[in-house]
């Protein structure tokens with residue numbers, strides 16, 4: 001890609017960006033939220049058209065009228081936004097737009113099913129190809145997206161944050177596939193905010209900052225800290241954030257909670273603590289907390305809030321109880337697509353900022369501006385539609401909304417998913433501050449490093465049960481992994 005420029009109205013998103021991908025390499029495309037990564041790849045994927053500059057494949061200039069043209073030129077795109085059709089099965093999604101037909105022209109369902117199964121076997125993923133996509137967890141949806149791209153026999157594969165909702169073992173499998181493809185000469189663009197992964201898998205990197213290329217080179221010889229510095233323009237800290245806190249009263253107490261996806265769960269969440277909850281795919285942590293929040297599967301057992309029995313039916317009243325919940329799958333559950341950024345950001349505080357049913361626009365604006373500043377949300381103006389923000393910035397808006405609701409208990413499911421290294425630190429600071437103010441925080445995360453850095457203690461789940469608790473000395477990657485894989489108890 002040569003001297004690519006692209007603007008949205010007055011917003012110059014890409015300014016003469018050069019990007020060169022070789023066959024047989026994994027090339028990491030890095031940059032802060034809103035730097036222009038997805039925009040650049042949307043041009044290669046035929047989703048957007050550049051204002052100027054050239055795209056060349058194998059040295060020949062190409063011009064794509066749409067994603068179909070790009071696919072025909074051998075470019076497969078795994079989008080940051082999940083792009084599956086909920087009302088179709090897994091295998092129907094895999095073959096969407098390139099269905100296999102029999103010689104009579106009818107759909108060759110048995111063959112499509114068999115090829116889907118073979119793909120999942122190769123990926124070592126136990127997923128039934130006949131499942132409806134609607135019922136799949138975000139991680140499985142991501143796996144289906146990856147499988148779909150793998151099946152197109154593309155020579156270029158764009159992976160826009162393919163691992164955000166995957167856990168270690170699945171990521172390893174995806175990496176193994178990527179290495180196989182690389183050996184076959186496929187060029188892979190890998191976009192990720194997880195710099196450790198980048199170091200592990202990529203051969204070369206290119207860093208965008210504010211729509212310009214600021215660094216490019218071989219990954220061998222740079223550290224994650226170097227990459228972070230290229231992205232944000234200054235050093236990013238990596239120190240431990242936890243501090244030993246005094247034991248305090250229980251804010252939320254769960255006794256023997258059992259549902260379909262979780263069994264016999266008991267724990268206390270104390271005021272002022274950050275309790276980590278982690279595990280691998282299928283561990284049931286998201287389902288558990290969704291149920292506690294009154295928006296998940298039915299369950300038996302008892303819940304206590306400040307010592308009093310309570311149970312939420314429907315999340316609408318959660319605010320009255322002072323419980324806030326940041327959902328994991330924010331693309332689907334967190335944003336209201338036809339509302340602006342500021343409306344999305346202040347929806348849970350509407351009662352506090354309205355008088356006689358009217359929203360106090362000034363108050364709303366002041367509160368939102370504050371959040372925009374502290375989370376460094378990048379957008380043109382607050383009244384922009386939420387969907388025009390970059391993926392990571394949309395995440396920050398959703399986070400802003402829950403942070404401003406001043407809860408007693410805060411449940412955060414993967415709060416830093418898809419946000420850049422700098423903003424991650426801001427989010428950790430906010431979590432730490434809230435904990436110091438006495439808020440009880442449950443931090444659900446699949447990133448072991450995050451759990452270790454931020455949490456005072458952590459529950460490790462395995463197949464819906466608490467496999468063990470780690471704290472202090474036992475708060476280590478190895479111990480957590482052992483518990484998460486069901487490999488013995490402490």
Ligand SMILES: Nc1ncnc2c1ncn2[C@@H]1O[C@H](COP(=O)(O)OP(=O)(O)OP(=O)(O)O)[C@@H](O)[C@H]1O
Nearest residue numbers: 008033034035036037038039388389390391392393
């Ligand atoms: N359709 C659009 N309309 C208006 N502005 C847009 C549109 N798409 C992207 N932008 C703007 O372009 C800029 C770059 O966005 P882009 O999605 O490329 O960022 P990114 O590097 O992928 O970030 P992230 O890490 O958050 O995914 C952002 O400021 C965003 O608001």
Ligand SMILES: [Mg+2]
Nearest residue numbers: 038080390391
């Ligand atoms: Mg993006």
